[in-house]
Amino acid sequence: MSFTPEGSHAMDRPSATLDASRLPVTFADVEAARPLVSAAVVRTPVLRAPRLSQLTGADVYVKYENVQTTASFKERGAVARLVQLTPDEARRGVIAMSAGNHAQALAYHGTRLGISTTIVMPETTPQVKVLATEAYGAHVLLHGEGVAEAGLKAREIAGAERRVFVHPYDDPFVIAGQGSLALEMIEDAPLLDCVLVPVGGGGLISGMALAFKARSPETQVIGVEAALYPAVWSALTGTARPSGGPTLAEGIAVRDTGALTLPIIRALVSDVMLVEESALERAVNALLTLQKTLAEGAGAAGLAALLTEPERFRGRKVGLVLSGGSIDPRVLAAILMRELERDQRVVSFRLTLVDRPGTLGRITTLLGRMGANILEVHHRRTFLDVPAKGTRLDLTMETRDQTHAQEIEAALTAEGFQVQRLGAGGAEW
Structure with a gap:
């Protein structure tokens, strides 16, 4: 799903005359x-x-912002804002609300510059980001379900303690600092047909759009939002969509657009796409398994868009901003396992069979002969829908691919076993 500005086509929008001073x-x-x-x-x-290009059909170039000290592009805007503080403001310190990456960036560079930092983070923030922010020297307070609630608390504290509030995206210095990323892409990559940029509040895409419009106007800047948090998409289309819910892309889980960023996005951004959670999972998995690089959900949003609409970008030079790499290891492990299940490289079968000596041995011998690696076995006799002399056996195993899984299922059936395929969590297919 995407937004196309009135009177233009998403991939063919002509350059417009713009009074940048406005x-x-x-x-x-x-x-x-x-x-x-x-x-x-x-x-x-x-x-x-090359591997992502082969996967998507586009000619893909990746900007690796996950190799920043705090693993995110947010350092650019944080530095640009902190160095503008007056000596009195620097003594009083700063405060911000953040779901994680702005927090770490502000904490790291604030500590480096001798500036006290307090960060209010939503209670749902992954623990890995909370601990990292504290490790960089910030005082962290958890408050609210999302960034909006955390922001209200941060402004309250700013007034009480006379700290300078540093907005994660709706600040002119922050926006300008993020634009440095685009200038590097323009200089270091070939001429790109388009660049796919994760969008939360819009600070990154605003700065990048300003840079591309001035230095590489042929390149279209396309935003990517999580479908659960379509704030910018809704503002541009005038279509109200529900906003909220647990998302893998918590770094762009923003309910409100920025007063500064939205006018820039309206003027300079060609399109905004929405991506579903499954596409975000696929993108995180692909970046790790194909590119051998770590991305959080928000950081992988650009690739998720490419995977969602591959035909739209086929054959085009596409720039991806891998904007952040701070992902909870437990979430990453779950994503990898879910992708193996989607690819049917990990499958589960439920067998109902007669409870007699040697049956389990027959099954394991068959699976071993066929090259399946057994991961889990659950052997139960107490279900009422199983005959009194029967048993139920749940097997989870590693296979080569979908064809291999189908061959195993056929072989078990041929041996006289009643076989059911199970999905993730034990649900029947």
Whole structure:
């Protein structure tokens, strides 16, 4: 699902004449922020991704922001804002609300610059991000179910303690700092047909759109939101969609658009796409297994869009911003297992059979002969729908692919066993 500006086509929007001075942030601001950012953050690589290109049909180039010290592009905006503080403001310290990456970036660079930082994070923030933020030197307070509630608390504390509130995206210095990422892509990658950018509140895509419009107007900037949090998409289309729910992309789980970012997005962004949770899972898995690089859900949103609409981008040079790599290890483990199940490389069967000596041995011998690796066995006799002299056996095993799984099922059936395929969690297919 995507947004197409009125009177244009998503992939063929012509360059428009724009009075840049009417926007709340300009390309001149991005240029002014760049040397400040470059002095403090990593110039991350842009590399062609042959395996992702083969997977999607596009010619894919990845900007690896997950190799920043805090594993996210957020360092750019944090630095750009912190160095603008007056000496009095720096003494009083800063405060922000964040789901994780802005928090870590502000904490790391605040500590580096000798500036006290307090971060209010939603109670649903992954523990790995909370611990990392504290490790970088910030005082962390958990409050609310989402960024909006955390933001209200942060502003309350800012007033009481006279701290400077640093917004994660709706701040002109932050937006300008994020634009440095696009300038590096323009210089380090070939001319791109389009770039797919994760969108939460819109700080990153606003800064990048300003840079691309000025330096590479042929490149279309396309935003990607989690379908559960379609704030920008809804604002652009005028279509209200429900917003909320548990998402893998908590870094872009934002319910409200920015007052500064939305006008820039309206003027300069070609399209905004929505991606489902399953696509985000596939993207995280593909980046790890094919590119050998770690991405959180929000960081993988660009690839999720490419996987969602491959025909739209086929044969085109596409830039992806891998914007963050802070993912909970438990969530990553679950994603990898779920992808193995989707690919039918891990399958489960339920067998109802006569309870007699040697039956289990027959089954395991058959599976071993066919090259299946047994992962789990549950052997139960107490179900009322199983005959008194029978038993139920649930087997989870590793297979080569879908064809191999079908061959195993056929072989078990041929041996006289009653076989049911099970999905994740034991549900019948």
